[in-house]
Amino acid sequence: MSNGQTRTDVILIGAGIMSATLGSLLKQLVPDWEITVFERLANAGEESSNEWNNAGTGHAALCELNYTVEQPDGSIDISKAIKINEEYQISKQFWSYLINSNLIRNPRDFIVSLPHMSFVQGEQNVTFLKKRFEALSDNPLFQGMEFSDDPGKLMEWIPLMMKERTLNEPIAATRIECGTDVNFGALTRILFDHLKSKNVDIKFKHNVDDIKRTSDGSWELKVRNVDSGTVERHTAKFVFIGGGGGSLHLLQKSGIPEGKGIGGFPVSGIFMVCTNPDVVAQHHAKVYGKAKVGAPPMSVPHLDTRYIDNKKSLLFGPFAGFSPKFLKTGSMFDLVTSVKPNNVLTMLAAGAKEMSLTKYLIQQVMLSKEQRMEELREFIPNAKNEDWDLVVAGQRVQVIKDTPAGKGTLQFGTEVISAADGSIAALLGASPGASTAVSVMLELIKKCFPQHIKAWEPKIKEMIPSYGVSLLKNPDLIREIHASTARTLDLSENLQLQIARRTVS
Template identity: 75%
Template sequence: MSTRYEKTDVILIGAGVMSATLGALLKELAPDWEIKVFEALDKPGEESSNEWNNAGTGHSALCELNYTTEKPDGSIDIAKAIKINEQFQLSRQFWSYLVKSNLISNPQDFIMPIPHMSLVMGDKNVEFLKKRFEALSNNPLFQGMEYSEDPEKLKQWIPLIMEGRNTDEPIAATKIDSGTDVNFGNLTRMLFDHLQNQNVEVNYRHSVSDLKRTKDGMWEVKVHDLDGCRMEYHKAKFVFIGAGGGSLPLLQMTGIPESKHIGGFPVSGLFMVCNNQEIVEQHHAKVYGKAKVGAPPMSVPHLDTRYIDNKKSLLFGPFAGFSPKFLKTGSYMDLIASVKPNNVFTMLAAGMKEMSLTKYLIQQVLLSNEQRLEELREFIPNAKLEDWDIVVAGQRVQVIKDTEAGGKGTLQFGTEVVTAADGSVAALLGASPGASTAVHVMLEVIEKCFPQHVKQWEPKIKEMIPTYGVSLTDKPELIQEVQSSTAEVLGLNDKELSHS
């Protein structure tokens, strides 16, 4: 077996939307830097970023009820909703910059306008949704949101959901037309085409098997060329680990103190996909419900209009599943191999704490197709099993760590970046809102890992992302300007297109 030794400025591990976004940002900020990408699969965006492996929602808290919680006094906390919405605005601005600069084209291939709706049933939930609507609609980021408890109005908004429904039970919905469906798979592929045009070396079928620090402070990445059957050693000043569920084992290989006392718990997902185009055409929205009592936030049921392979699709889910793999293409030993002496107590503590999650996952795994249909009928009362197929979505590894608020072995449901103290290595862990906030998350990586360059790069960052470093919530004119200019560039104003 032959060996190859090379040196570069930046190494990105994993060809998903996060590495693609970081690569695209760095190429604009430091065009002369040499960047190499290593991906174990044969093309980009095949794991979590793939359009069939995520919900494709441009997460901006327009409809996701788990981003707004009810406080003990009954008021609604909208801080997280504001934060996620502002972060999604950064993504829209960066994508617009890439389109305007002719670095990527045909934005309709990755982003489409689609109304975002929340739907609830029962007195208590209706009361919650009304309070949520009142809290959000006062904020300019959520301008244009409508609320209704009128079954006749809801029939206009969501005919498929209202058909055959017993209207004795209180029901309410909010609707906002500025939502989006994002094909993160297509976006990832476009970004990697762009990077290759910028002389970024992208190596597919190259699996990283070790990372270690060298005496000169650089990182040596040991890579197995799966086709050439040879080992390669690549050295770089900075390494980003953006390998989805595969990030945790790679982070553990670095041995940095920040990698200790962190564990991961894999959760897989299933969606029901409608195979009857007549039914698909009767629904035009992303409709999010409320998670059942005791269910984790990732289990919020939603009925989604999606655009995949230039075709309108309808998906319902997610149903949770369990597999010890950290990636769809991973190994059944992933979970066991991730337990180390430094995180074993963290993992055990999580196991004790999360009995309700374990119980929930077991129940979900044991669901029959008929039982899944019953859940779908809460959204579409007349649904028939023969009109729906099951697809297996991506693996998500939820982060487990010791926190001040939650104590030992706390399960984290968001997106986490772990960075070495000296900024030489960063790893992305966790799940939703993930891809939607990729630009915000990668700007954070840049600030933490390249603090010495940030001042010099700031004018360029602001050229690409005009609201960088600015809080939008109290600036209605700026929000209006940003939303309308990005909608124009990304083709989100064409309502006819959105119904085709």
């Protein structure tokens, strides 16, 4: 059974952090545009954005070693770390704007201050960490970072990790106070509540089955009500496909040439969560280690303090898993049905190239709980089996495409693919995704609405004071933004500590 056609200005597919961010930006820029959101599940932020489905790290490259690469000459390339840090500052500015404008209320509902640390073992890794520290700490974006290879100092920083540790090789860590833990699920729900109050039509339990171009250049969506099975037709001038792993299939259905030749490879994550409050209380940081050889960058091991539902938790992981589903709630046929004549060679090339990744995933899937505990004990030497349970995190679909680096190259990042005329865009990929959502969506707006950008720029600058400015070249602006966002987002406590320490040293 099919109902009549409904027209709207903008359609957002998927009620995750990306749609929430794009919708919130557009509502500020053009309040009178009509926006409709379709989400297959019963609530917002249930898939990749959900707090249990991602690491909750406010990714600013403060502790993630895979964002700083050692070059053949021994130097450290920090360009990716700078880019990600600057993008995270943009997110913090936008969230601060929403709070200052009373559009969202309490920052503590979604963000808390938490030290970010990197931890390594072995002489070679300690040398790398020291070089990384030296390259970053000269940079105004990373001011306040400390390095130590002194076990006594590390005992102060990470007592749980140092207790009963056998020191038969060098160890070292870096620490920076101004890191954050972000509950992206809570933030997504807060933003959708705000959008609802601005008359955005949010339709839960509605699945987009098909998408096609109409003769006047609009997009027509065939939308099915999951409960009743009724089918509706909705058209819009602009469509954003922000359905996480589900985006690839819809991009393919749109038929735009930019979506051809792109494949996806699903990787699932498994975390261990601590059930013993006494153990949880002994650790207060996000501590990232080094990825094992062959592991995808998203599988960097880390021991994280998390704040979920105002309760402190401790998670370790992620262990990679494999499922052919593109979403946690997806279909076992997702991977197979994503293979098309225009991407099959790209997919096969990636399969041949990524043998080490395939081998790594098979090994990870086969791990017993005891083997997982052994990996955890590299972080917490005296970890006990009975204190830890497994939690299956979200599915990530890594983009596979042909690049100058070769056919079938696996991409580790977040990517926006849009039609030449800017009428439709899809978001694919994984980390650092959610943390850089505001920056990614501003880029999308620039690409898809070039005719409006000039008129919108003053409002964008009001929301994001650093818009269009390189923070790196403006150390005073960095300090100003750090201080103002810390105040507004209630992160000042750690920032004051950091400033005090800097003054003393």
